[in-house]
Amino acid sequence: MEQEVEWEPKLLGFLCRWCSYAGADLAGISRKKYPANIAVIKVPCSGRVDPLFIIKALRLGFDGVLVSGCYPGDCHYQTGNYHARRRLAITKKFLEYMGVEPQRIQASWVSASEGGKFTKVVSEVTKELKEVGTNQLFADGR
Amino acid sequence: MEDREREQRLHHEAKTLLEQGQVDYIIGYETGSLKFTTTPLITKDEDDTDRLVVNPFIVNNLSVYLTEVKGKAGIVAKGCDSRSIVSLIQDNKIAREDIVIMGIPCPGLIDLKKVELLLGKDRDELDNITREGDKVMITVDGKEKDFPTTEVLFDNCLGCEFPTPQEYDVLLGEPSFSITDKVASRARIKELEAVSQGKRWNFWREEFSRCIRCYACRNVCPACFCQRCFVEETEPLWLMPVPRWQDNLMFQVVRNIHVAGRCTDCGECERVCPMNIPLRSLTRKMYELVDEMFQYQAGMDKNAPPLLTAYEPTEAEDFMR
Amino acid sequence: MTVTDISQRGRFLANGNVYLPHIVIIEKVVDETYDTRTFHFNFKDEKLRKEFTFQSGQFALYSIFGAGEAPFAISSSPTRRSHLECTVHQVGKLTNALHRLGIGAEIGFRGPYGNGFPMGFLQGKNLAFVAGGIGLSPLRSLIWNVIDNRDNYEKIDIIYGARSPADLCFKYDLDTWSKDKGINMVTTVDKGDESWTGRVGFVPQVLEQAAPSPSNAVAIVCGPPIMIRFTFPVLEKLGFTPEQMITTLEKRMKCGIGKCGRCNIGNIYVCRDGPVFTYAQIKSLVSSEY
């Protein structure tokens, strides 16, 4: 017998290895609960994230993408997160104009000590994605 | 200055540059093989310089050839082209001292697609097109008709802020003020902005279902200077080299983001599209976004860092959690 | 040299569709070098296993489902029908994917395509095989073919070289051949290492020293394009006529049957009219883009 299962959004997270990934790790170690909707790709720096990755993730059917890095001024490579911010700002606005729901593209600063913030970000983003609904952008003809 | 006069000066300048060995190549326009067309002329030969022309049909952004020719080049550049050149200098693709820019103050170029639509005739069925200031005279079947210039200029010309080259060694003529129509220039963007997100996406989906992936938009673009484009990467395979709307759309979105801050709204991508996809509705929007968010205009300052390699400590924070 | 009988082509179409691959199963994987492997495989279909035939020098298109399709020579001999082999250098998307596969994995196979070596022409001749690196793979099919029909051929010389001892392919075969009294085997490397006691030198130079006689002989050459280009002049110096030199060419291919367009050299298509050519044919081609 099949049961109605509530739809859960799939979120792809690009986490910088120095801050946000460590933050996510900390959340896990301190047994903080956060939605299991996020799949994580560890990147050396948020500046590594080409907008191409974000669009590819949407193309593959992820409902949302989260890019997370160190706070301004804290980048292990000095400026990587500043570059990421500029690129993300452009990507987000541009995709919005194309017709992508803005909630699908998310970004955050999470430091290595902020396990709590990481849980909060993932929960909030998941909640927003639930409201937006499933990613139908590239559906059909596959 | 009259086009004829400008041409004569251009012939002289170009010839001198080659004669004196200041450049190895001249990149300019010559009369094309079809009515109302011009075609790029890339030559080392002094005698060829007499073929150079200046008229309302010099559509190509010749700076696309700068990364390709070996040696020093003398190039004919309109306002937008000169900014593309500056942008290439910013990106270290070319060196300022290797380029001699022969600037053309540009009063706007005539969009033959618009002319065809206005008259319901193809370009080769028209007898003559001439322009005098804010009037364009088109002769068809022996009869001359007048049109306001704003009706036949390219959309990007109607929105042009810098018709006079920003960077030049020689300026052929007085700085010009183009006849613009900012509203008409971005009318199609406005239409899109007014509809819902879903409708916008469907619009692009429809448009890109016609794309045949000839890559003319990319290859004609001076900002697309990558030796190897991400669409040609196979590991990982970012997108299929198959013209389906999903892949076509993804290609164009990423292309636009990659050229953000480099695109000078020269409009070439839209002009060359054989499927009439309104690509400028993407590039121009990106141009505006970049300006709004970072007060950055492509190709204005050859000493400035490119948009995506620079940052301000505090900027664009509103979307960060 | 005659073109292979066209009516013989298309014997093994899957479902009547020339682009459909047959399924073959990898039975064994042999590490040739650090980046080259030989795959032993067999048809999943019993009937095809029995019926499939090909000629030395022919190639096939191999599908790694999901990664695509690429042409490789069949490196085993048609005289040894227990299974088929192909030898693949790891260089890109498809070959990486193939190298990740192990015993039992299924891949697609369509072919055989191309003309193959002119067996009739080679009969009763002295044969000089000149190969570099993985270029030995198509020749290996012919060498075993010749060994298995040893009485039909005269003297056999094999001159094989690679960049370094670690780059030598088919070491087990090289061993067997060098012990075979009926074969004059010379192995060389461009640059040796501490343990290398054999010959050092580029293939064309070693060929010049080995100096196989051109009388009643055919030289069969395969290797990287640069080696091929330097080998032909040496052979000419040794007295071989262009008709006595045979090589097999490599080009990017998609269809394997002369339609997709990219493997042409002038008006000939390597997949359709080749891949085996005499030097005389190559010299007469419109283009030098080989």
Next chain:
Amino acid sequence: MLKNKKISKRAIGNLLNEWSQEFTVFVPSRERGVAVLSKWDGKDTSFTGWYRNTAQPAKANFFPPAEKMFSFQKDKEGYHVELPSSDEHKQLIFGIRPCDARALIILDMTFKDLYEDPYYLPKRNNMVLIGLGCTNPYDSCFCTSLGINPGESTDVDLMLTDIGDQFLIEEITEVGKELIAKASQVEEATEADEAEAREVKKASYNKVTGKVDTEGIKEKLLSCFEDQDFWEKVSAKCISCGICTFLCPTCYCFDINDELVRRQGTRFRSWDSCAFPVYTKMPMENPRLEKWRRVRQKVCHKFEFYPMNFDIIACVGCGRCIRQCPVNWDITQTLNSLPTRV
């Protein structure tokens, strides 16, 4: 002598509707300002007024830009390869120009050669072509240099000629004859109609202004094949896009690629172009990396190699490559300026 038929232009809509019973009918139409062949919508015959030629040639109906070759999936028993369900619908293309009809004959040669192409040929054998003579060729057209009369064709099933308010109909094949036998509103053509049609054909022939001297072109190209300076000069302005090849009615090069999405795989065939550097790229080298080599390949393939292999020039002078070229690269200029060996 075979008596020709005629039909009033006003009856064309009816005729197309009749044919729609049996065929999927394609007619010229405008999509976003681009002339294309699209499915007959049952009413719009306005193309008889504006139609000159489509931007994309009819080859796209038989050799589409992207085509599923087969699908594959894996289960416990291994891989299964499956052909897509074959498309049985019979196409009728109304209004194909003589140049494009000839181009299909040229394409057939490659797709029939050695191995029959199982995707192109079934579609090609399952269609009817209704030719429509050109009355207003573009200034970029040069079909007459390739032995094509823009007003005449025997590469179609029926050939129509615009004689004012009516079309004169020539029955070229048996299939065409049957079509006309079944059609209502078709009349016998009069001697005056025939005369008018002859005039129209003559006039359109004379309207084609582009010229290529194809006399001995194969030999001329052969003699300047290695002239790198010449090829570098003519290729200088090319931007290596795929417009000229994709829109060419006789270009057939293709690429084959796999897609794997959640264990469901598809193999695609899609158009490819010799203008792209990756087209011939091999792991270690690329025989046509330089632009001049690629431009030379394009020109020589059409005017030298194809004639060598199939005894016909693979160009029909439709002029699309000239009209649509972003930089106005004109093949007729190149062909007319081939250096002759001294």
